[in-house]
Amino acid sequence: MNCDELLAALNEYVDGTLEPGVSGDLQRHLSGCNPCQVVVDNIRQTITVYRHGQAVEIPAACRERLHAALRERWKQTHPANA
């Protein structure tokens, strides 16, 4: 898995459609890629905040905002790929 593939997997994670088998690849990439760790930490906090206010389901509008936040964070941590 490279950084682009991790970004795609994170989008699925936000949507709740990430396949269980992918998370192992995701963890392996994260263990060796600091910029991606920063992105994941940021997204985890965002998801926790939304879940706190919105019970379990993340509404589509919030998912869009999460995707936008993810892209912004990605540009900050991966300037070469922006």
Ligand SMILES: [Zn+2]
């Ligand atoms: Zn990476």
